[in-house]
Amino acid sequence: MMKKITDRMLSYLYLGTVGDRNSEVNQQLFVSNLFSIIGYSLTFVLGVSAAIGGEVILSISLFVACCLFFISHQIHRLNKIKTTYKISTRIIFVCLLFLMLYLVFSGGHGNTGPLWIYILPPVAFFFGGLRKGLVNIGLFVILVSVMLFYPGEIFLNTSYTHEFKSRLIYSFLTVTLLFGFYEFSRQKFISFMQKLSNQFEQQAMQDPLTLLPNRRAMQDYLEHEYNRAQRSKISMSLLLCDIDHFKGVNDVYGHNGGDYVLKNLSQLFTSTLRKQDKISRWGGEEFLFLLPETSASDAHFLAEKIRLNVADHIFKFAGEEFNITLSIGVKEVTKDISVDKAISAADKFLYKAKENGRNCTMPQRNTLDHKQSSNDEVQPEQN
Numbered sequence: 001m002m003k004k005i006t007d008r009m010l011s012y013l014y015l016g017t018v019g020d021r022n023s024e025v026n027q028q029l030f031v032s033n034l035f036s037i038i039g040y041s042l043t044f045v046l047g048v049s050a051a052i053g054g055e056v057i058l059s060i061s062l063f064v065a066c067c068l069f070f071i072s073h074q075i076h077r078l079n080k081i082k083t084t085y086k087i088s089t090r091i092i093f094v095c096l097l098f099l100m101l102y103l104v105f106s107g108g109h110g111n112t113g114p115l116w117i118y119i120l121p122p123v124a125f126f127f128g129g130l131r132k133g134l135v136n137i138g139l140f141v142i143l144v145s146v147m148l149f150y151p152g153e154i155f156l157n158t159s160y161t162h163e164f165k166s167r168l169i170y171s172f173l174t175v176t177l178l179f180g181f182y183e184f185s186r187q188k189f190i191s192f193m194q195k196l197s198n199q200f201e202q203q204a205m206q207d208p209l210t211l212l213p214n215r216r217a218m219q220d221y222l223e224h225e226y227n228r229a230q231r232s233k234i235s236m237s238l239l240l241c242d243i244d245h246f247k248g249v250n251d252v253y254g255h256n257g258g259d260y261v262l263k264n265l266s267q268l269f270t271s272t273l274r275k276q277d278k279i280s281r282w283g284g285e286e287f288l289f290l291l292p293e294t295s296a297s298d299a300h301f302l303a304e305k306i307r308l309n310v311a312d313h314i315f316k317f318a319g320e321e322f323n324i325t326l327s328i329g330v331k332e333v334t335k336d337i338s339v340d341k342a343i344s345a346a347d348k349f350l351y352k353a354k355e356n357g358r359n360c361t362m363p364q365r366n367t368l369d370h371k372q373s374s375n376d377e378v379q380p381e382q383n
Contacts (some may be wrong), residue, residue, distance in 0.1 A: 037067030068095040089127040107158030125183040132270035207281040220281035237299035239289035240346040241328040244358040246285040296332035325359035
């Protein structure tokens with residue numbers, strides 16, 4: 001029995017919260033639901049009490065507020081409206097604002113109504129943020145000040161001492177200042193954590209040496225482009241390249257020389273590719289190119305352009321000049337070939353290029369028009 005009550009209460013409080021919304025929105029939804037149940041429960045009890053005490057206007061006002069608080073929760077059941085949390089929070093705040101103004105105007109029960117206004121600052125800042133919260137509270141303070149200090153108290157239905165009025169405003173401003181500082185600190189902290197999270201995410205998806213996307217990031221790109229290619233029935237190709245005799249570079253120039261080559265080569269790749277193309281450091285001295293909307297023939301043309309640019313490029317390290325070359329494997333991804341199989345096929349063509357003397361692209365251009373076998377076996381080239 002207790003579990004059913006708990007589950008029902010949690011279901012009530014989490015109404016409208018969904019996984020595809022960010023945590024800040026879901027938090028506002030949760031708090032708005034909490035405010036709604038507290039709001040309509042409390043105003044209903046106070047409304048009944050006012051009705052029993054013969055305070056008709058106060059009773060009606062509280063019952064109207066009760067209905068509005070209840071509506072602010074029920075609106076989350078309208079699935080067709082995507083911004084129910086904005087509507088709900090505005091209903092709650094506007095309802096609360098006018099209720100506080102009415103309590104100041106009427107004095108409430110035993111002139112204790114104004115004591116409720118201290119709940120306004122946290123609600124204003126939480127639902128509206130720092131800037132909007134300050135604007136709303138500033139408007140409220142102006143209205144309350146006019147009501148309290150206007151000569152003859154013509155905007156009041158009761159009477160307060162001057163000391164009570166001044167202390168009410170001073171203490172309210174103090175509470176507002178404290179909550180404003182808290183909201184400012186909270187937003188700064190959230191911004192800092194978001195920035196930190198973005199940095200960690202970028203580091204997790206980026207190769208620290210070349211600053212290119214790493215294998216993990218490229219897998220996300222591959223999945224996205226493959227799905228797009230399947231939906232739109234467009235071509236997509238992959239290039240897998242490897243630096244020839246890279247061990248020799250490390251042996252002659254040390255690991256610093258090898259790092260220099262990788263970084264310099266990455267910049268050369270980036271300047272050669274089109275905007276829609278993606279490149280990643282696939283591992284060691286291997287690089288994988290993703291070429292959206294590109295046939296095998298066009299991919300081969302681009303691979304040759306990259307290979308020749310690299311072969312002609314002069315690398316300068318430790319006062320010496322040298323050249324490097326690439327071996328490249330090309331494979332078009334089709335509806336019958338998954339990304340993993342395409343990478344495997346490109347890898348086979350890459351090693352075929354190594355076997356054919358390096359510094360070349362496989363398969364040769366004149367073989368790309370022929371249909372490759374479904375199991376992606378690399379056939380020997382005819383000279």
